Amino acid sequence: xxxxxxxxxxxxxxxxxxxxxxxxxxxxxxxxxxxxxxxxxxxxxxxxxxxxxxxxxxxxxxxxxxxxxxxxxxxxxxxxxxxxxxxxxxxxxxxxxxxxxxxxxxxx
Amino acid sequence: xxxxxxxxxxxxxxxxxxxxxxxxxxxxxxxxxxxxxxxxxxxxxxxxxxxxxxxxxxxxxxxxxxxxxxxxxxxxxxxxxxxxxxxxxxxxxxxxxxxxxxxxxxxxxxxxx
Numbered sequence: 001x002x003x004x005x006x007x008x009x010x011x012x013x014x015x016x017x018x019x020x021x022x023x024x025x026x027x028x029x030x031x032x033x034x035x036x037x038x039x040x041x042x043x044x045x046x047x048x049x050x051x052x053x054x055x056x057x058x059x060x061x062x063x064x065x066x067x068x069x070x071x072x073x074x075x076x077x078x079x080x081x082x083x084x085x086x087x088x089x090x091x092x093x094x095x096x097x098x099x100x101x102x103x104x105x106x107x108x
Numbered sequence: 109x110x111x112x113x114x115x116x117x118x119x120x121x122x123x124x125x126x127x128x129x130x131x132x133x134x135x136x137x138x139x140x141x142x143x144x145x146x147x148x149x150x151x152x153x154x155x156x157x158x159x160x161x162x163x164x165x166x167x168x169x170x171x172x173x174x175x176x177x178x179x180x181x182x183x184x185x186x187x188x189x190x191x192x193x194x195x196x197x198x199x200x201x202x203x204x205x206x207x208x209x210x211x212x213x214x215x216x217x218x219x220x221x
Contacts, residue, residue, distance in 0.1 A: 094164035095153035
């Protein structure tokens with residue numbers, strides 16, 4: 001099945017810093033989503049982005065489907081951005097396959 | 109709020125017992141998915157239903173079963189529970205089961221003692 005790799009596994013930043021999270025996948029995809037899992041365990045949809053670029057406030061994402069990767073950018077980080085960020089892809093089959101996540105810690 | 113509801117939020121039970129987790133999809137969504145998040149396995153797909161019928165199966169144990177009812181809500185039944193079944197169980201829904209965005213509920217945290 002499709003493999004999903006996220007990097008880095010951990011990221012510690014000061015408030016106000018910018019960050020880039022990467023997601024590599026091993027096959028063509030028909031769905032790619034980014035999620036933020038907050039400290040209470042909730043999975044919050046950030047982007048549905050099988051290809052192209054999208055922006056939502058301080059967050060933006062780009063997926064280059066032909067090169068099999070996606071990037072999530074967070075600018076001017078806030079402590080509330082802390083948590084685990086997951087990339088998940090769907091390739092033909094009905095299920096989302098999740099990466100192992102990037103744990104982001106924003107210190108005040 | 110994703111519009112997907114799950115009950116209960118927390119469940120503590122003993123080994124060997126049986127529990128039922130409930131999920132109501134977003135209004136208009138026909139497809140329901142169940143995922144399990146454990147410390148050692150990460151987030152894994154269990155099973156999908158579309159408009160009442162099983163559509164896809166993942167790493168779901170034989171002790172686990174699910175169904176989707178005519179009103180589109182779904183239940184995940186876990187039986188003969190083991191310590192290793194302790195996990196966060198998510199339900200997600202989408203309009204269809206192919207490439208549409210999936211929206212996740214708040215999860216049910218199951219602790220088996």
